[in-house]
Amino acid sequence: MTPGESLVTTGVAVRPAEPGDEVAGVAPRWVATPETTGEAALVMRAAADHGLAVTPVGGGTKLSWGHPPARCDLVLDTRRLARVLEHEAGDLVARVQAGITADALAAALGAAGQRLALDFTTGGSTVGGALATAAAGPGRLRHGTARDLLIGVTVVLADGTVARAGGKVVKNVAGYDLGKLFTGSLGTLGLITEATFRLHPLPTARAWITATSPGPGVVAAVARLATSPLEPSAIELDSPGVRAPVTVAALVEGVAAGERAEDAARLLGDTARISADPPAWWGRLPGQAAPGAGPAGYLLELRVPPAAAVTAPAAAGRAAGAAGLDAHIRGSAATCVLYAALPPDTPPGAAEIFVTSLRTELSAAGGRLVVWTAPPEAARIDRFGPVGSAALMRRVKERFDPEGRMSPGRLTGGAARAGA
């Protein structure tokens, strides 16, 4: 039987790939759209029988993240895995299929006055994609990231094995937490088909406090707010260019949001304004043409310890200036995860200088720099930089996917190949 025949005999919806199915420029041969974990397992087993390389795809909003896959025969499209399987409001827990979009999930949970306190930084994102990329938005200050909200997971391994870990209770220490392992794995360990999350009640009231200043003054105020007993839910920063003014916006949630917003405004200084709605850029990655569109150019993630958060935007500005570039910086000022976008027409050489010099500076402060997206001509750029646990990660990969068929090469490896 040919691989195509094998896939068809699974009975799962499989079609030949068409233009538009490419994963970061790599064209697959088939696209499968399972509706259940069992169906996904059948497809994965058929793929294993023929040594096919598989890439899971959700809403496709972060398909350009990481290196392009080294091989991709079969795209496993999760968008028909889109149901809420269980939602017990009294338990503040929901079990959902991985292909459900952020909007659909918010609508389903909102009906019960609840939410998954995870911001999806691009419209149309799926739960599975958010887990695989470990992406998070402003709410990470108060509620943590996907890993902190995930309490159970069902995965299908490269050989078709179905494994579930965790459960549907918030407090649980039985066995290894495979959900954490798969968070941030970029589809390289297997396919996430279901996820169980702890939920939070929708806040009674919300208020945003926004302040803009030309210099670093308003950035310095971030630390005052972050360490105040006001417990803001988020503190975000937006700096559209190296010489542009910086805006800081904070969110307070709760019955007394209005009252607390006034205290927060005092901490953010004279330019602070209170509003019932977020600024237009809130919760969106910089460099996006429109909500839902992936970044067209370079998207960098800067992670630093809190004390360096005040200086990181300026450091990025300096590094950009030295490379003759401009950078748009935006992100979570208090949790110190910032994104920097460079335009698509940035010369790869200049981008590389920028990445290298900024990474060196951030590393000295205990930080990291990750290049999530870059145009194909910038393949030489070291996307992930040094990772202390890379050898252990490689061993985990070899155990879970010994044939190297799951999104091979997406997470790392490009640098090793380029350097060889």
Place this chain on the structure above:
Amino acid sequence: MTTGPAALPGLTARLLELLGPGGVITDPVRLRTYECDGLTYHRATPGVVVLPETAAQVAAVVRACHETGTPFVARGSGTGLSGGALPRTDGVLIVTSRMRRILELDIPNRRAVVEPGVTNLAISEAARPYGYYYAPDPSSQQICTIGGNVAENSGGAHCLKHGFTVNHVLAIELVTPEGDIVTLDAMDPGYDLLGAFIGSEGTLGIATKVTVRLSREPETVTTLLAAFPDVESGGVAVSAVIGAGVLPAAIEMMDALAIEAAEAAVRCDYPPGAGAVLIVELDGPAAEVAHEFAQVERLCRESGAFEMRVADDPARRAAIWKGRKSAFAAVGRISPAYLVQDGVVPRTALPAVLAGIEELSARYGIRVANVFHAGDGNLHPLVLFDDAEEGAAERAEIVSGEILDLCLRYGGSITGEHGVGVDKSRYMPKMFTAEELDTMQLVRCAFDPAGLSNPGKIFPTPRLCGEAPGVRKGVHPLVASGEADLF
């Protein structure tokens, strides 16, 4: 080189070279000090005990174990309740009690870097003058170590709102089971190995340095003690509070038998006639807490609370918590022996599961006192028995086990915070399929292919890593040739 159990004498000589006589215990009497952890009915005298002072020493010891095929177990204060630090008679017990320095208190970065033997409470005490604390607070926090907290992913009464160890650890330096020193950092891109390591009960290596997040002390803490005629009405109040969208820092419940024990032990002076007491603690911005507290009081009253006490200063708060915190030890006053169980159920299943426990208690003639984290469904039934009575211990074991079955039937877990250890490994196949257990073994095999790090814990029948299940067709040729590094 000798390997296996016969290697121990030779290995001990090498350990003496590495750590000196002061760092190695071989005297049989002193070895017995370490024969169990907080779960005293599993006992094994360790082959040899070492007391390293540095990560380099831990790495040297582990490397020596790896080279000789000798199993090793790490131990902090030994407060674990699942036999997770039970030693091996044929192995090395690595005790971290001499690694208890707070290396760095980094207030601008809101973190502390500590050695694994530092106690949980010591971190908060060091940070308190600056207005910070370390949030996860297991009941044993005065004595338990952060290394043990990492191994067990410890929580505590306040994890309902503030989360567990895994939510508050930023980085861990560990010694891998092969003796390498590696740092797992929350900032690293890629697999969340830090998250997988925390709660792995010492089976993936030994933490030698832990960077924890420090949290700002809340503006206000208010504690309510509410007395109910019975557990059912207390349960209604818990559901009402959660249903109203209030997320308390803690919601704890004790039933009549637990209250009786606490009164006998510490005279906590809880309201007379209470069939259940609920402790609800709220923390956060004063304006929010004031509003939520009014809601909680109203909901408790509507659910049948007949007496309520409020504390907003540390002394009165301590008085309210006194009974709850002493409950485990206190049952010793009303029963010659007892088992502490640790199961979890979805919160909405609490009434049904508590009724089920009562039924088990009646059927087997075994009293069960209930103390639990009501907010997150984590039950700690104390199964009381008289060890002088023939067959009572066996019946208590049966009741204790059937309570876990009950938890699983309602979609819960066999452990919420005490861990699987040796004690519950036999229940793992009830909670997970063979495929799921095999998948977890893939993680184990990646970290510890020789299976030497705390063997015999968590998993009932560990496989050899060479026998890992599934389709295996060898290493990819490109990887084998060194041309690619795919993952």
